[in-house]
Amino acid sequence: MENAANLIESNSKYIMDTWEKKVREDIPASKNSSALALRNQLPNVLEDIAQIMRRYKDLKHIERYEEYEEIIKNSVEHGRHRAASEDYTVKQILKEYVIFHRVLTSFLLDKNEYTSEVGIILKYTLETAMLNSADSFTDSLQDMREKLIGTLAHDLRNPISAAYFALDIIDCGMDKDRFDGIKKMGITSLKKSLELLEGILEAITIKAGEGITLNFKEIDILEEIKWVYNEAKEMYSNKVIFETNTEKIIGVFDGTAIRRVVENLVTNAVKYGESRKTVKITVHDELEEVSICVHNFGKPISEAKQNEMFQFLNHSPNENHGELKSWGMGLTLVKTVARAHNGKVEIKSEENYGTEFKISLNKNSNFPGKIKAKLNYITS
Structure with missing residues (x-):
């Protein structure tokens, strides 16, 4: 032997x-x-x-x-x-x-x-x-399905909440421009909800090595991000501000996915930041890339947690990560979308600075059409 x-x-x-x-x-x-x-x-x-x-x-x-x-x-x-x-x-x-x-x-x-x-x-x-x-x-496949469905269902709350908010405050006696703006917000939010429901149905049949489907088009991505900003400033008690160095950013993007990414980051910024402090969205056009930053003030995230946050799908269903899990549901999507745009995600979190997530996206690394973006299931 x-x-x-x-x-x-x-x-x-x-x-x-x-x-x-x-x-x-x-x-x-x-x-x-x-x-x-x-x-x-x-x-x-x-x-x-x-x-x-x-x-x-x-x-x-x-x-x-x-x-x-x-x-x-x-x-x-x-x-x-x-x-x-x-x-x-x-x-x-x-x-x-x-x-x-x-x-x-x-x-x-x-x-x-x-x-x-x-x-x-x-x-x-x-x-x-x-x-x-x-x-x-x-x-592992079942775990992937459940967590992808969980991420989509989690994101479904935002547009449904926005649509409910629009219906709740709309009034026929409003100024016409205000009435039309609120109505448009409600209709757009319901359309976004239907898109997410389609994603949930697709996730049920996910196979090995598959992830979310992204649909790339040539668009002005600034318009998508401005929409998130306009919705957020209506919905949240925090002051939400928006800054950009340009009037338009044309490229080949999945606008729906990027909108979801920014919504996730803004929601987390409000949820985990200080309630009376400003949440800031900054968008810069940088030649071949666009950078999107979301900043909030509040308790910093430790370096140990920063290294784990984007790896939520690595964790066993029985593990209890508390706050980390709440962050990770959306951050799995953030990293997946960034990678699909040949980009990256960075985080800066310090005691006197607050927390800032920066997403860099390549404007023209994809062609128009649909692709399957792999989830961040295995640490790489």
Whole structure:
């Protein structure tokens, strides 16, 4: 058994190369992955198998759960990774392990080190890995669906609240311009609600590696952001101010998604900032990019939390992150939309400065049309 373990460890590269070649021939989804991404946790699983071989005493001993702790951890991570990889299915994950089993068996037979004990270990370890990877893949996809639906449902509150507010304050005796403005706000908010409902229906059928659908068009993005500002100054008790260095910003954007992003940031700025302090929206045209900043005064966000905030979808459903979770529902969307526009998100939060989120978006990195923007499910 020791010889078999040594052979596996000393020939790990050969085994993984052989496995990768066969997987790329037999599993369509593998063609979308780099070599590093495809192998993922499987070299660790290979090392785990060698270690279990060294510990093997008898059949009763190998059936104990604790013998598989390393395999379980690595196979769970493998399944999670595949949930974020485009076009993977449970069947294809199981086939990866079947190929893995065949490659190992063939290799050890060629080296005259395949015995009944070796066969037992390969059977038990790889069955354990298959079950845990498949469960993890399924659970991760369900987790992704639930959190995406939660994000969309969370964002649905804003336009519905705005529409309710418009209906509540509208009065036929109002000045005509004021009446028309409030009516337009209510109608636009209801249209936004319908768009979000369509997103929720789409999220129910999300597949591995998929995220939200973005619809790019050539538009004046400043108009979308001004709409958020006009709505916010009507709805919130905080003073909301708007500054820009230009009158128009033309580019290829998903206006609805960016509007949602700014709405999220403004809502959080009001919710977590000081109630009597100003919330400021600043938009700058910077040649190939547009920068959007939302600033509020209030308790600063610690550096540790800043590093976690955009990774909400990494967290287990059972984890309780309190305030971090409330921020993260929207911030997952913020980072996803920024990346889809070939941009980034930055945060500055200090005691005497307050908190500012800055989103930089490339104005012309996309062509008009629809794309699937991957969610920030795995830390990268």
